[in-house]
Amino acid sequence: MTLSGPHPRRYIALLSLTALGVVYGDIGTSPLYALRECFFGPHSVPPTPANVIGILSLVFWALVLVVSVKYVAFILRADNRGEGGILALMALLVPRDGEPKRRRWLIVGLGLFGAALLYGDGMITPAISVLSAVEGLNVATPVFEPVIIPITIVVLVGLFVLQSRGTAGVGALFGPVMMVWFAVIAVLGIGGIVRAPTVLGAVNPAHALEFFSQNGLAGFLVLGAVVLVVTGCEALYADMGHFGRKPIRLTWYSIVLPALLLNYFGQGALLLAEPGAAHNPFYRLAPSWALYPLVALATAATVIASQAVISGAFSLTRQAVQLGYSPRLEIEHTSGVEIGQIYVPQVNWALMIATIGLVLGFESSSRLAAAYGIAVTGTMATTSVLFYFLASERWKWRSTLVAGLCTVFLGIDLSLFGASAVKLWQGGWFPLAVAGGVFILMTTWKRGRELLAEKLSVVGVPVETFLTDLQSHRVIRVPGTAVFLTSNAEGIPLALLHNLKHNKVLHQQVALLTIATGEAPHVPDHERLTVKPLGHGFYRLVARYGFMEDPNVPALLDQARPLGFEARLLETTFFLGQETVVPGRRKGMALWREKLFGFMSRNAHRATAFFRIPPNRVIEVGAQIEL
Numbered sequence: 001m002t003l004s005g006p007h008p009r010r011y012i013a014l015l016s017l018t019a020l021g022v023v024y025g026d027i028g029t030s031p032l033y034a035l036r037e038c039f040f041g042p043h044s045v046p047p048t049p050a051n052v053i054g055i056l057s058l059v060f061w062a063l064v065l066v067v068s069v070k071y072v073a074f075i076l077r078a079d080n081r082g083e084g085g086i087l088a089l090m091a092l093l094v095p096r097d098g099e100p101k102r103r104r105w106l107i108v109g110l111g112l113f114g115a116a117l118l119y120g121d122g123m124i125t126p127a128i129s130v131l132s133a134v135e136g137l138n139v140a141t142p143v144f145e146p147v148i149i150p151i152t153i154v155v156l157v158g159l160f161v162l163q164s165r166g167t168a169g170v171g172a173l174f175g176p177v178m179m180v181w182f183a184v185i186a187v188l189g190i191g192g193i194v195r196a197p198t199v200l201g202a203v204n205p206a207h208a209l210e211f212f213s214q215n216g217l218a219g220f221l222v223l224g225a226v227v228l229v230v231t232g233c234e235a236l237y238a239d240m241g242h243f244g245r246k247p248i249r250l251t252w253y254s255i256v257l258p259a260l261l262l263n264y265f266g267q268g269a270l271l272l273a274e275p276g277a278a279h280n281p282f283y284r285l286a287p288s289w290a291l292y293p294l295v296a297l298a299t300a301a302t303v304i305a306s307q308a309v310i311s312g313a314f315s316l317t318r319q320a321v322q323l324g325y326s327p328r329l330e331i332e333h334t335s336g337v338e339i340g341q342i343y344v345p346q347v348n349w350a351l352m353i354a355t356i357g358l359v360l361g362f363e364s365s366s367r368l369a370a371a372y373g374i375a376v377t378g379t380m381a382t383t384s385v386l387f388y389f390l391a392s393e394r395w396k397w398r399s400t401l402v403a404g405l406c407t408v409f410l411g412i413d414l415s416l417f418g419a420s421a422v423k424l425w426q427g428g429w430f431p432l433a434v435a436g437g438v439f440i441l442m443t444t445w446k447r448g449r450e451l452l453a454e455k456l457s458v459v460g461v462p463v464e465t466f467l468t469d470l471q472s473h474r475v476i477r478v479p480g481t482a483v484f485l486t487s488n489a490e491g492i493p494l495a496l497l498h499n500l501k502h503n504k505v506l507h508q509q510v511a512l513l514t515i516a517t518g519e520a521p522h523v524p525d526h527e528r529l530t531v532k533p534l535g536h537g538f539y540r541l542v543a544r545y546g547f548m549e550d551p552n553v554p555a556l557l558d559q560a561r562p563l564g565f566e567a568r569l570l571e572t573t574f575f576l577g578q579e580t581v582v583p584g585r586r587k588g589m590a591l592w593r594e595k596l597f598g599f600m601s602r603n604a605h606r607a608t609a610f611f612r613i614p615p616n617r618v619i620e621v622g623a624q625i626e627l
Contacts (some may be wrong), residue, residue, distance in 0.1 A: 021174025026232025120431025312524025
């Protein structure tokens with residue numbers, strides 16, 4: 001849902017409230033653990049007055065420079081026809097024909113690895129968010145210590161089990177709940193600031209510089225905890241297509257940023273007065289009577305934050321499938337109104353298993369924080385590099401402006417990444433391992449499909465040659481329509497040749513249907529389908545979809561009627577080629593990758609369901625292809 005042109009204020013307000021619940025859950029729940037890790041984590045510093053003011057200065061400028069300037073002011077400009085996210089940015093940047101292949105693979109490789117890192121983030125965010133919320137019970141009484149992990153697991157299991165029902169029913173509550181959350185953390189922060197108003201001096205960047213000069217390497221390493229205050233900033237960009245720039249910017253500047261700053265400064269003021277509160281300054285801000293309601297509210301907020309990350313993983317997966325970087329997966333639409341509300345069972349259960357495993361393996365949000373940061377900063381750095389290419393070469397901005405901006409952005413990103421990298425053996429390896437695995441799967445599938453297309457093009461027959469042979473041979477034509485799905489918009493598909501060879505008949509009307517996914521998120525209806533008569537009852541149909549759209553073959557047949565191709569669904573037979581990949585030792589991919597590609601091919605979601613073809617109208621024609 002994008003915004004263009006004037007909109008009533010009430011509509012903008014409604015979108016802004018919805019964006020508050022969907023976009024800002026992750027970054028909005030960071031106060032639960034971010035400042036604590038600066039003074040109580042593995043690379044923490046003592047909560048002395050100078051350190052508290054210095055770290056608050058770092059927090060303030062991280063929120064201003066990374067989120068307000070980089071993402072809200074600049075990255076949100078990089079929309080792919082209204083859609084955002086790192087894959088949308090990658091698709092926007094894929095070089096045009098004639099540009100060097102090496103350059104293409106650089107951009108694609110960066111985009112894919114940045115996207116792969118988000119899966120690691122999607123596993124860690126629910127674990128650390130919910131666990132840190134439930135740990136608030138320990139502040140009230142140590143009696144709850146043995147049940148913290150079981151309660152967390154129950155909440156997480158419930159969260160993932162409910163994914164199949166979609167967010168349509170509870171989504172309306174997200175905005176109001178998060179509005180209450182931000183109001184509460186702002187009030188708590190104000191209560192803390194009143195105790196020590198001197199913390200407001202942390203807005204002076206000189207305190208951050210002084211902190212580095214006094215603490216040296218320890219000061220640099222604490223950036224690995226400071227980065228926790230900006231986790232979730234990629235959601236600003238990824239969710240742009242759902243809400244548009246204006247509601248996201250309005251919500252950030254008017255509600256989220258002020259509430260976060262007030263709470264962080266309030267926690268800092270508490271630490272100036274009570275350095276011993278460093279083990280959990282967020283909950284120590286609250287009066288004792290408010291602890292249990294605050295834990296309940298924090299749990300609800302972290303569930304919402306987790307929901308947004310999980311939904312983002314579903315959306316990212318669909319983009320990967322449509323762009324050809326993933327095999328077909330089962331994608332269910334959970335809302336008849338909002339196209340963006342989808343459910344991917346395989347991804348959901350994989351995330352649940354990984355998230356519960358993280359909770360059981362790390363046992364505390366403080367230990368989980370060691371695994372957090374690398375994935376986030378890696379994606380942030382990737383976005384900065386891709387933004388440089390976009391601004392300098394597509395938008396034609398002045399080179400000095402682009403270089404200056406991206407040097408600042410990338411310098412901050414790499415500093416945060418470097419400070420997080422020291423936590424590699426304390427858990428930081430996990431998101432990198434996940435990203436590496438996803439990257440291998442994506443690139444293997446893409447390369448395998450390219451090799452398979454090359455093989456099929458070699459064994460195929462040109463249309464002109466086939467039609468000429470058809471005239472010279474008497475072939476029985478039977479009533480009805482046959483639709484052959486083929487990835488190649490040229491030549492005769494292998495499935496048709498095999499059918500003709502074995503059954504020795506052709507339907508009276510034959511359509512060669514190619515479904516192509518473009519580099520834009522959506523394709524206008526008038527550009528959806530082209531129909532080209534080839535003669536002798538043959539037609540070439542080419543359907544174009546965006547990477548945020550789902551193909552629908554029966555709907556295409558309806559669209560084809562005004563274009564000259566008449567076919568009734570109940571009188572149409574769909575032929576699908578079922579290629580069995582046989583690993584070979586010829587030039588192509590490494591043998592292990594060919595075996596991996598074959599495994600992925602065998603386990604891909606059935607094409608009938610993916611393309612919405614009635615199963616009783618389908619004939620699959622098999623063939624073995626050696627890569």
